[in-house]
Amino acid sequence: MMNYFELYNLPEQFEIDLIKLKDHYQTLQKLTHPDRFASASEQQKRMYLTKNSQVNDAYSVLKSPISRGEHLLIVRGVKLPSEQDTVGDIEFLMEQMEWRETLDDATSAQALEKLVVDNHEILVKQEKIISAFLSHNREQDNQAAAQELGKMKFMVKLADEIETKLDRITDS
Structure with missing residues (x-):
């Protein structure tokens, strides 16, 4: 498996500089774009x-907090x-x-816009929780981060549904 942090010359951590990520992306895109190699061999x-x-x-993976x-x-x-496995948290199940x-x-x-705001606040908190867990490379913290990422996936899916x-309501 390729380590995308290494590919982008970024530290292996959850918190990354998204501007630096984009700059690296644009540089790597220019260096590897197939149009640059139009006269190269088929293998190249x-x-x-x-x-x-x-x-x-x-x-795509590095710019998304979940991935x-x-x-x-x-x-x-x-x-x-x-x-x-994420469903094991009964309290979270009830919240869902x-x-x-x-x-x-x-x-x-108006009710849906309030849900959008509430959901966004939860996602921001969730990202901070995950960041705190991933700031250490300890087994228990990594497992907790994995569980929290599962919860965050649910909240992102819910945001899409909202x-x-x-x-639908505003278009009608």
Whole structure:
């Protein structure tokens, strides 16, 4: 497995400089873009196409907090839990059910916009929690971060559902 932090010459940590990431991306894109190698051999073209694809994949992973956190855990040798394993947190399960009910009951743009704000606040807190766990490379912290990343995935999915419902209401 390729270490995307190494590819981008970034420290292996959850908190990264997104501006630096973008700068590295643009530089690597220029260096590996297939158009630069139009006159190269077919083998060289394939190699640079593969490199360019890796640059794009790495950028996509590193710019997203969830996939960056998961990649960091994988680099650290942590096995990520399945979605069913995340469901072991009964308190979080209850919160999920409440969120779903609130979303189902929301019929106005105002109610949905409040859900968007509340969800965003939770995502910001979640990212801070994950960052704190991942600032140490200890087994228990890595496992806790993996669980929190699973919860964050749910909240991101919920945010998408809220936005979809809000779009439907405001478009009609």
